[in-house]
Amino acid sequence: MSQTVNTTDNASPEEIDADGAGVPVIPGMGEEGEKLSATVAEASDAGHATHSVPSGSQKRPVKPGSSRADRLSSFELADFPALTGREEDWRFTPLNRLAGLHLPDGDDARLTGAAPAVSVTELDGVTVETVGRDDARLGTVLTPDDRVSAAAWASFEQATVVTIGADVEATTPVRIDITGTGTAPAAQHLLVIAAPNSRADVVLQHRGSAVVSQNIEFDVQEGAGLNVTSLQSWDDGAVHVSAQQARIGKDASFKHVAVSYGGSLVRLTPTSRLAGQGGETEMFGLYFADAGQHLEQRLFVDHAVANCKSNVLYKGALQGQDAHTVWVGDVLIRKEAEGTDSYEKNQNLVLSEGTRVDSVPNLEIETGLIDGAGHASSTAQFDDEQLFYLMARGIEEKDARELIVRGFLHEIIQKIGIADVEETLIDQMDSELQVASL
Amino acid sequence: MSTLEIKDLHVSIETETGPKEILKGVSLTINTGETHAIMGPNGSGKSTLASTIAGHPRYEVTSGTITLDGEDVLEMSVDERARAGLFLAMQYPVEIPGVTMTNFLRTAKTAIDGEAPSLRHWTKDVKAAMENLKIDPSFAARNVNEGFSGGEKKRVEILQLELFKPKFAVLDETDSGLDVDALRVVSEGVNRAQDTGTMGTLLITHYTRILQYIKPQFVHVFVDGKVAESGGAELADRLEAEGYERFETAAAGA
Ligand SMILES: Nc1ncnc2c1ncn2[C@@H]1O[C@H](COP(=O)(O)OP(=O)(O)O)[C@@H](O)[C@H]1O
Numbered sequence: 060m061s062q063t064v065n066t067t068d069n070a071s072p073e074e075i076d077a078d079g080a081g082v083p084v085i086p087g088m089g090e091e092g093e094k095l096s097a098t099v100a101e102a103s104d105a106g107h108a109t110h111s112v113p114s115g116s117q118k119r120p121v122k123p124g125s126s127r128a129d130r131l132s133s134f135e136l137a138d139f140p141a142l143t144g145r146e147e148d149w150r151f152t153p154l155n156r157l158a159g160l161h162l163p164d165g166d167d168a169r170l171t172g173a174a175p176a177v178s179v180t181e182l183d184g185v186t187v188e189t190v191g192r193d194d195a196r197l198g199t200v201l202t203p204d205d206r207v208s209a210a211a212w213a214s215f216e217q218a219t220v221v222t223i224g225a226d227v228e229a230t231t232p233v234r235i236d237i238t239g240t241g242t243a244p245a246a247q248h249l250l251v252i253a254a255p256n257s258r259a260d261v262v263l264q265h266r267g268s269a270v271v272s273q274n275i276e277f278d279v280q281e282g283a284g285l286n287v288t289s290l291q292s293w294d295d296g297a298v299h300v301s302a303q304q305a306r307i308g309k310d311a312s313f314k315h316v317a318v319s320y321g322g323s324l325v326r327l328t329p330t331s332r333l334a335g336q337g338g339e340t341e342m343f344g345l346y347f348a349d350a351g352q353h354l355e356q357r358l359f360v361d362h363a364v365a366n367c368k369s370n371v372l373y374k375g376a377l378q379g380q381d382a383h384t385v386w387v388g389d390v391l392i393r394k395e396a397e398g399t400d401s402y403e404k405n406q407n408l409v410l411s412e413g414t415r416v417d418s419v420p421n422l423e424i425e426t427g428l429i430d431g432a433g434h435a436s437s438t439a440q441f442d443d444e445q446l447f448y449l450m451a452r453g454i455e456e457k458d459a460r461e462l463i464v465r466g467f468l469h470e471i472i473q474k475i476g477i478a479d480v481e482e483t484l485i486d487q488m489d490s491e492l493q494v495a496s497l
Numbered sequence: 498m499s500t501l502e503i504k505d506l507h508v509s510i511e512t513e514t515g516p517k518e519i520l521k522g523v524s525l526t527i528n529t530g531e532t533h534a535i536m537g538p539n540g541s542g543k544s545t546l547a548s549t550i551a552g553h554p555r556y557e558v559t560s561g562t563i564t565l566d567g568e569d570v571l572e573m574s575v576d577e578r579a580r581a582g583l584f585l586a587m588q589y590p591v592e593i594p595g596v597t598m599t600n601f602l603r604t605a606k607t608a609i610d611g612e613a614p615s616l617r618h619w620t621k622d623v624k625a626a627m628e629n630l631k632i633d634p635s636f637a638a639r640n641v642n643e644g645f646s647g648g649e650k651k652r653v654e655i656l657q658l659e660l661f662k663p664k665f666a667v668l669d670e671t672d673s674g675l676d677v678d679a680l681r682v683v684s685e686g687v688n689r690a691q692d693t694g695t696m697g698t699l700l701i702t703h704y705t706r707i708l709q710y711i712k713p714q715f716v717h718v719f720v721d722g723k724v725a726e727s728g729g730a731e732l733a734d735r736l737e738a739e740g741y742e743r744f745e746t747a748a749a750g751a
């Protein structure tokens with residue numbers, strides 16, 4: 060069977076529960092983290108383990124630069140050396156398909172193509188501005204943490220700033236349509252500000268053809284609730300690299316749903332920084348890779364303060380020769396982040412041969428005083444018990460399989476909470492499935 | 498009237514150390530209107546019998562037959578068996594994320610009947626059946642078994658039993674893990690289905706507790722992959738008093 064599955068933790072969910080008595084330590088990140096979490100997974104034979112290491116000054120065996128906390132972030136392109144493909148965060152990405160977004164020709168080059176057009180629906184209480192790169196609000200939430208993001212920062216000329224006013228409760232979604240018409244490497248920058256105690260749904264719809272590196276900032280201020288859906292429904296050849304970083308203030312909540320199925324190469328790096336106590340983030344994702352598509356998502360949840368919650372669930376389906384998906388989920392629970400409750404899970408469903416799945420959950424915990432932290436990753440052909448259950452109710456095998464795959468994907472679609480977006484996606488996934496060799 | 502007939506059934510499963518025989522010659526005949534209780538200790542092969550009737554691919558029939566009104570059940574695929582009128586209420590119903598109960602029930606009913614149920618009647622039937630089983634209406638919009646408690650899963654199995662109207666129902670430890678209230682509600686559901694006079698029931702259980710609510714005409718003691726003794730309802734009373742030990746010793750001596 061010509062199938063590659065690289066997962067640290069096959070179908071064995073783990074729970075790490077801690078009270079004051081013990082310090083759970085999951086040391087290491089990156090390549091090391093992968094190895095270590097695999098060891099932890101083996102140790103939990105029933106797929107459920109409680110880790111508890113005596114408290115005290117347990118030294119984490121972190122090699123320099125291998126903790127997510129030590130990851131370089133900078134506005135200076137030159138701080139990020141030209142990519143070789145051997146970097147931890149680029150090792151799964153085919154650089155030759157980035158169409159120059161990583162500026163391989165040196166630090167003086169820029170992404171000069173026309174950025175995809177941005178149009179935003181007008182809504183009461185929501186202001187939309189087009190600003191120059193010197194606007195002081197830009198770069199207050201997001202700092203590039205890889206070369207392609209830094210290239211976009213160095214290159215963009217104008218940015219779109221969408222502000223949901225304080226206390227505004229938007230009754231209809233803010234729709235941000237991003238439509239590409241060219242293939243010259245371009246840069247794009249957006250900032251969405253959810254002012255204190257505002258509530259809004261934001262839908263980012265990416266369509267057309269593009270080669271673009273994008274930086275998007277979400278400033279979720281105190282008490283605000285922001286629900287973002289980012290749809291990557293590009294035409295076939297598109298190359299889209301997108302850093303989407305959120306800072307979540309005190310008692311604020313942020314939901315991010317990333318859905319990718321179009322384009323040739325899509326690489327998302329969604330980040331949630333929990334920066335104020337009582338903050339919450341939910342990060343959901345759905346990707347459906349067809350033959351030759353590379354869909355990559357690298358999550359980062361940064362628990363920087365106490366008493367915050369995070370929940371990550373990404374689901375992917377793959378079909379066709381050389382469909383490749385990558386999911387890396389970095390969760391960092393810093394020393395200050397006592398009372399954290401965190402969970403992350405990635406599930407992949409393989410529908411044909413010739414595909415490749417990489418799935419790497421990385422959980423780094425620097426304090427013992429957490430409510431809970433766990434991760435799980437699974438990559439499966441199909442759940443035969445689900446199939447048996449449906450068939451035992453008279454449903455034919457082919458229909459049962461379709462129900463299960465739809466159900467698998469719909470679990471994420473159901474999280475979006477915007478009726479018309481959900482309906483369109485259900486249709487879209489059905490047509491993706493039509494091509495599937497079920 | 499229908500008849501489900503199991504004759505000298507031998508079943509093996511594939512284990513790490515090679516095939517292992519679990520059922521060692523089971524014979525059993527159930528007619529419409531009858532309730533048979535199969536009682537046996539853990540590991541005696543009760544679930545194996547239930548799953549084999551339903552056609553779970555893990556179980557390999559090495560010899561013997563199962564027929565439904567003379568038709569060879571073993572030749573049928575899992576879905577064909579269900580459409581022929583066999584229903585298995587599972588011991589551990591699985592969760593199916595993203596598939597709502599409403600969608601699932603309608604899809605299954607359509608498959609079993611060979612045509613879509615009339616929408617108006619169907620919605621009413623589902624609502625009434627849920628009410629009878631004290632299943633909250635909100636469950637209709639939830640995903641199949643997802644996040645249901647053990648007791649809720651069992652009620653939903655019986656909900657399906659009532660809606661799909663099979664010829665024969667095999668209930669695999671539907672009583673285990675239920676509190677007294679739930680046990681009563683679930684038993685009433687089984688009795689309603691049985692009282693239609695169009696169904697036969699194979700009630701698999703470890704405990705006699707459920708027999709206060711569901712009255713079998715036949716009781717079979719199941720030990721080490723076969724029926725050790727058959728009798729009427731009084732056999733259950735003896736089991737209650739004496740436990741399985743006597744039968745297990747007999748089986749070991751045999
Ligand atoms: N997948 C399996 N691998 C190995 N042994 C199994 C497996 N499934 C069932 N068995 C064995 O088969 C026997 C019968 O199991 P089961 O039918 O579940 O019994 P019951 O339902 O009466 O408790 C038991 O000894 C059990 O350990």
Ligand SMILES: [Mg+2]
Pocket residue numbers: 543544545588669670
């Ligand atoms: Mg059993």
